[in-house]
Amino acid sequence: MKSGYSEGMQSGDNARTPGRCDLHTHTQASDGMQPPAENVRLAYEKGLAAVAITDHDTVSGVAEALEAGIQYGITVVPGVEISTRAGGKEIHVLGYYIDTQQELLLSRLEEQRNTRLGRNEAILEKLRGLGIKITMEQVLAGMGRELKPDESVGRPHIADELVRLGAAVDMRDAFDKYLAEGAAAYVSPPRITPEEACRWISEAGGAAVLAHPGIYGDDELVRKIAQGSNLRGIEVYHSDHGPAEHRRYLALAEEFGLIITGGSDFHGARQGVVFHGDIGSVNVPTAVLEQLKAGRS
Template identity: 80%
Template structure:
């Protein structure tokens, strides 16, 4: 294994005693990423990271493979998830770390989330057809080039891929700007659970909930209200779509609220040659944050 030279020392793969850097927000084929979970771990290893989190949308089906790869490469893998919620008309994402990926209640709750996502996808595709675009779910799935597993789900990036293939959009960003982003022509946001409920789910599953990329919501008053009434343990201050000013603002907000500061690239892989949102490891935090998250989740060694 060719690892870049670095000064990182990894004492274990469970999150304690780690030095170096960690990317706490990555996606895989289990949701709308482009790589198998083990590949995310390999990339993290080759980039010299000490740790990486697998945080797929509304599923933990990629975590077990990533944990095995973590043992192979000798780096820590955080079992994670990203849950879609809604508050005051905006879609809000909640990250969960160190959840019990085998808890039946949590798995059933995530299954219900994926059912909601499937209904949303059908509504988006119906709107696109109303706009004169010949697109179907079958064509979107065929574009994956593989069978969709029962606990995986289609996301907007998959639909964006098909829009590019059909010539309806120039690239991923164009597809979102024209059709799929909040307020765009085919945007649909179905009823969802609240951020408060997502925090409760994650805590019930033994995990630590973190507010994902607050800068993307464009409303810090809303963000502060969500934080005040939810059981968050941290804020993702560092993110590929946050400016330096954004990061500083959310670090201050976390400190004022007594919350942890986390960060990650929100890596989804490359589509049409463009990495979405950022390259794995390009946004990171000290790996010592893992121990803080473990303690926030009530897990100590």
């Protein structure tokens, strides 16, 4: 097992312990609620030594976060979360310490966002077929700001509008009824494979980590991905993981020699509810940062 520690920390642990980092947060660049600099400020207030910016299929929030890291005196890890598909499921791969200026990576991520755009329109079409009057113009207006270049709209934005329209009680209800896998308006477009995402990350000089394996509900698929890809790590600790998942994925990390990572998957608060977890509520020692740097291809 490639680790300098034995366990991560979940909600209820002392998140202000020095030398900890949250390696999974989202900003307004994808489907988070805060500007990148705000994520860094919140991480600083929680006493974290480092925070990663891992937006979906974009790195447009990284530069602002890096500047804020200098201001607040904490480390900002440049990252991304790439959407893939395998075994009939949407699988996410995190990339750390990537070259966020690499033209090849930027063009590949743009293709990913174009796929997301088509997916969003298909979701809205399904929702209209269910009798819900919803348009992309409404979703964008509900964001309360202009969408910047290289930013993208995600399902949480659509969920927000469903709540505003009264079609759902809250974010969780919107996902359960309409947007989660298997729900009434769920759409799964063609995606690259996890193996391809690992290659993209490697070619951009980064280390690839499998995100929240417990969410997929298929440990055989997780094992298959670990065996057949250029993964460097696995997100053992996550807001949606419990002790049973920790044990299983620690064992898998041991078996495949994977770096153990963890993060809150912070998206901010919608309708007063923090989506996944608050910044720092799941964290790992900063020793993992050197492991990720060493694990880059």
